[in-house]
Amino acid sequence: GAVVSQHPSWVICKSGTSVKIECRSLDFQATTMFWYRQFPKQSLMLMATSNEGSKATYEQGVEKDKFLINHASLTLSTLTVTSAHPEDSSFYICSALQWKETQYFGPGTRLLVL
Amino acid sequence: TQLLEQSPQFLSIQEGENLTVYCNSSSVFSSLQWYRQEPGEGPVLLVTVVTGGEVKKLKRLTFQFGDARKDSSLHITAAQPGDTGLYLCAGARNNDMRFGAGTRLTVKP
Numbered sequence: 001g002a003v004v005s006q007h008p009s010w011v012i013c014k015s016g017t018s019v020k021i022e023c024r025s026l027d028f029q030a031t032t033m034f035w036y037r038q039f040p041k042q043s044l045m046l047m048a049t050s051n052e053g054s055k056a057t058y059e060q061g062v063e064k065d066k067f068l069i070n071h072a073s074l075t076l077s078t079l080t081v082t083s084a085h086p087e088d089s090s091f092y093i094c095s096a097l098q099w100k101e102t103q104y105f106g107p108g109t110r111l112l113v114l
Numbered sequence: 115t116q117l118l119e120q121s122p123q124f125l126s127i128q129e130g131e132n133l134t135v136y137c138n139s140s141s142v143f144s145s146l147q148w149y150r151q152e153p154g155e156g157p158v159l160l161v162t163v164v165t166g167g168e169v170k171k172l173k174r175l176t177f178q179f180g181d182a183r184k185d186s187s188l189h190i191t192a193a194q195p196g197d198t199g200l201y202l203c204a205g206a207r208n209n210d211m212r213f214g215a216g217t218r219l220t221v222k223p
Contacts, residue, residue: 004156006156034211041218042215042216043200043202043213043214043215043216044157044202044213044216046212046213091154093156093157095156095157097211100206101144101145101147101162101164101206102145102147102159102162102206103147103159103204103211104159105149105156105157105158105159106156107155107156108154108155108156110154
């Protein structure tokens with residue numbers, strides 16, 4: 001099946017710093033990738049849709065200046081959490097869309113902001 | 115309001131029991147996916163159903179897509195502790211995909 005990787009798998013940072021998370025589709029090209037956030041014991045919350053070569057589409061309530069998304073190639077999307085604060089601590093998961101129908105997920109990145 | 119309603123939200127059963135999880139919507143989907151997620155990991159795709167009335171089997175798991183392509187069910191036979199996890203359904207519609215809130219299944223040995 002299709003493989004999606006995320007890096008780093010976990011990160012601890014100080015409040016006020018920025019953190020970049022990479023999402024790569026390893027064996028297929030993905031014009032569309034998604035970024036999700038998940039709180040403990042809850043379902044996935046879609047943050048934004050990342051389209052290669054164009055601006056990301058953010059869900060209501062998600063600050064685009066806070067969560068910067070770049071989809072510069074067909075296999076890579078990045079999410080940068082700018083000026084991170086403790087409330088940004090969460091599990092961030094990306095997915096890549098294959099054949100316009102199926103999302104394949106990365107393993108997730110656990111962010112802890114101190 | 116969730117576009118996709120999953121039920122039950124939580125389910126705790128003993129090993130060997132059968133169970134069914136439901137995913138319902140008032141919208142028609144071009145396809146529907148089921149995922150399973152374990153703690154600290156990303157969701158893993160179990161199946162994609164595309165045709166109304168379609169039934170797919172994956173070992174002890176049986177997936178059904180409703181005739182009208184608005185709903186789906188996941189039936190697990192003789193559940194095992196390894197089936198424990200968060201089960202998510204996701205519907206594709208108009209180049210958009212939405213997830214249900216999930217069913218958290220615990221299978222006790």
